Amino acid sequence: MSHSEIRVRFAPSPTGYPHLGNIRTALFNWLFARHHDGKFILRIEDTDVARKVAGAVENITESLKWLGLDWDEGPYFQSQRLPQYQEIARKLVDQGHAYLCYCSPQRLEEMRREQMRRKQPPKYDRRCRELTGQQRARLEASGVTPVVRFKTPLEEETSFHDLIRGKVTFQNDTLDDFILLKSDSYPTYHLANVVDDHLMVISHVLRADEWLSSTPRHILLYQVLDWQPPQFAHLPMILGPDKAKLSKRHGATNIIDYQRQGYLPEAMINFLSLLGWSLDDKTEFLSREELVKHFTLERVGKTAAIFNKDKLDWMNGVYLRKLTPEQFASQSTLFLQRDLPPSVKHPLDNSYISTITPLIQERAKTLGDVPRLADFFFLGDLEYDQSLLIKGTDTASATKAIETSLERLKPLEAWNTASLEDILRPLATELGLTTSKFFGLLRVAITGRTASPPLFQTMAVLGKERCLKRLNKALHEIKMQN
């Protein structure tokens, strides 16, 4: 591989399922790689045995696949590369850049509590930093398994140039002697991350802003290891509506949930790309190809973005409407099969579905809306809410309207939108009702609700038999209620 090749990675830890923020990071890495014709690498940072979540790796790969964020290498697993980290840790100890620490977690915990209580920055007191051989031998003999800590320089400062933030500087004395290797001999994030980014020849680290303050530690590691650090770009965070870092308590943040709710991957990609990045002052819609073509770090912003679900819904609706009727029908089918009430008999008839979905397409914001918007096309008997049935009309006129409609409709042979309109529209005048009232009444009788696709089209799709049956039932209910 050439030295100038762009190589980036998405490196999630399998301690949970990826949410919007994680995926936005993946997306920007992917876009950056594709834009520069580089490589996008997937690395699983599974160094925390205790917090590992079953199925997380599968969920991560599934999410990336759903969105079409294909990776060129990996997934690599850090848990399978333990010897590499251990060797580096050993080397650092040998060279005097790191040391063995025998302090117990309990002692550290107490110390932290005390520091917090005294409003001091919680920091390791470096008790083991300068142990004599004798002291070490005694601790070793007592059976304590040590951790390896980095010997952070006590003076001077560490700075680096962030591609998005510019120059960032930290005083070394504000840094801790952080742990490199845990007592279970797994590396911590800091060690594994640096070692892997170097070994995998990562050219650019594009990660969320929350990592900014650990970057000086990483820089320090690169320095003592005599490795060239990658370029860093810390992406603005995505926050929940409460302005806090996205987390479980923000609800359905797992990216796969959005798939389940019926968001389209294209819409998701487009929406996410605009969270922290923009092309110009007006472009809202960009295809995957356009995104790849135009994506640059220069146009990534610095300010954290609050996730705005309303806009996602709007955008998904636009993408839904852009689908061909055939595409929309086939995409809807899965959701209808999954979410229609159990009373609806399966399997569903595909040709019937394709007559319905055109009436739903411009009304759905997600594919998950489809079953709710279309259930009355599949249900047998409808349950009427009496207040809906007689809304805006009195019982007598409602009864008469439906009776007359039934009378005129029964002999109708050609049951289609035009013929239905030819019969029913004049009837409104005849009955002395506004079309709004008359059609509204029929709408409730036919669909069980006050809002639906256009009445005649709906009736045409439902068919004569079902419509007459529903009108009869509605009529019966009106009479029963009085």
Next chain:
RNA sequence: GCCCUCAUCGUCUAGGGGACUAGGACGUCAGCCUUUCAAGCUGAAGACAGGGAUUCGAAUUCCCUUGAGGGCACCA
């Protein structure tokens, strides 16, 4: 408490000294269309956190204040 970062309409953002009476989008409101709901169209309301400084001129540069976020684990 300490460190770091950020700061334009409710939200996502454009803006990198004069083109800004600050543009676009979502949302909101109003109107049009209309058999309802949507969709569509038109319009409206709506922001440069505050204070200094630099400059002929600042949303744009610098400083301070304030606010917000993030980090400070044998978690990543």
